[in-house]
Amino acid sequence: MSVWDDLVGQSQTVATLSRAAGNPAAMTHAWLLTGPPGSGRSNAARAFAAALNCAEQGCGHCRECRTSLDGTHADVTVVATEGLSIRVEDARRLVTEASHRPSVGQWRIVIIEDADRLTERAADALLKALEEPVTRTVWVLCAPSLEDVIITIRSRSRHVRLRTPPADAVADLLVRRDGIDPAMAMYAARAAQSHIGLARRLARDEGARIRRRDVVRMSGRIHTVPDAIGAAADLAAISTEESTASTGERDAAERARLLETLGADPGARTQPPHIRSQLASLEKEQKARATRLARDVVDRSLIDLLSIYRDALVMRFGAPIDLVNEGLRSDVESLARAMNPEELLAAMTAIGTARERIDANVPLLLALEAMAVSLRLPRR
Structure with a gap:
């Protein structure tokens, strides 16, 4: 078992992040993970946080790994906005948290799952923290693409790009992790276009499958x-x-x-x-x-x-x-x-x-x- 097990079709990303987690001298203070929706950006960020604080660089079963993955680790802060943007007040709070030394782990990690939703003022508030990093603090920013992130932020971060995983890899994950029937898993993986979260929902929710079918079939009834x-x-x-x-x-x-x-x-x-x-x-x-x-x-x-x-x-x-x-x-x-x-x-x-x-x-x-x-x- 490993913290990287659910990150399907991302061998290059896993190699880069796991290598950095195992070699502090190769670490950088700010990372920018980009990739299409459903590629596993936030999962990669949490797995990276777990690997950084795990004595075995991501064993997947110790307390450091479990709490990092589920977002309850004392030294891992996860920002997943449900609004239209991340405000400057939120960014300032994160900067304050990032200035503290780790309390129980080796690193303090701040994960921003929607860095593309930072307002210009919020991004400006983060700049000082990225330009003058605190020892043992790591920022992990996630966004769909480099162009979605303000240039001053991306120029101060190390970029790692995730790709869309193959449909068969997503289907295998649904079968292995969620016990989905293989045929249903493959249907869901294709229909979701390899978006892992949506594939899981389609495989488990008949209502979601019906709504999707109705939307797709609209193409054949628009005449006037x-x-x-x-x-x-x-x-x-x-x-x-x-x-x-x-x-x-x-x-x-x-x-x-x-x-x-x-x-x-x-x-x-x-x-x-x-x-x-x-x-x-x-x-x-x-x-x-x-x-x-x-x-x-x-x-x-x-x-x-x-x-x-x-x-x-x-x-x-x-x-x-x-x-x-x-x-x-x-x-x-x-x-x-x-x-x-x-x-x-x-x-x-x-x-x-x-x-x-x-x-x-x-x-x-x-x-x-x-x-x-x-x-x-x-x-x-």
Whole structure:
């Protein structure tokens, strides 16, 4: 057993990080791990933290390894924002924590799982800590790509790039770690396009599989502008429903816990000013979390939708490449017959543009409607 066991398809990354963990003289104070969603960036960061504080450089079963991996180690701080950005106040708090010497381990490690969400002011607050590192403190930043990180941050970090793991490696992990049936594991790995977390969810959640199928099959029913408007509304509704389902119960529990901590009466019609202020702050954070979740759900749906146009293009050219949507081969064949390569590429471009617009805060429904109109099947 090793802390690296769940990091599939990343042999070069594992070799680099494990070599550094075993040789303090080769260590650097700041690392930047990049890779596509689902490649295992945060898992690699936690495994690295475990290896740094383990006497055997990541045995996987000692207390240092277990607590580093689950985020409870006293000297390992993990920042995984659920909001739209990491604020300057958060960055300053991290700098203060990083200035302390390790309490029980060999290293103090600060992991920022969403370094691409650092605001400019937050990044500036981290710069001094990266420029003048504290002895025995290591920063591990994670982001989708180098370009997603402010240049002053990436220029002061050692870059390690993760790649998309092969689908069969992801399927093997699901079988070995989660006991998933091999056929289901392979379906989920392909449908998730090797995103490990999403593959696990698809393999275990029938509702997620149904929602994905419905999104992918939208490509075959957009013939007119009204069809496009309806498809856009359906995509927006999926994000709203999933966001509400994921956050509603949690938001209520957080509100009840805050009122209990403040000694307030949950049944009171009005609360004192200082309690209302705390509640307003909590609601603001919850709204930001819900907004990010809704965007993430839509973005994932758009990636799923993009996959069937990709499959149709592969089929048009007869390329010897596995289909992402093998289980929907008849739908892929219909789309390949209906659209020529240029039209398929134009559809893929429209989906990519919609993702960029949503990320740039264009109103969700507006961006989806503009995309869906571009996805209308041609009349022959």
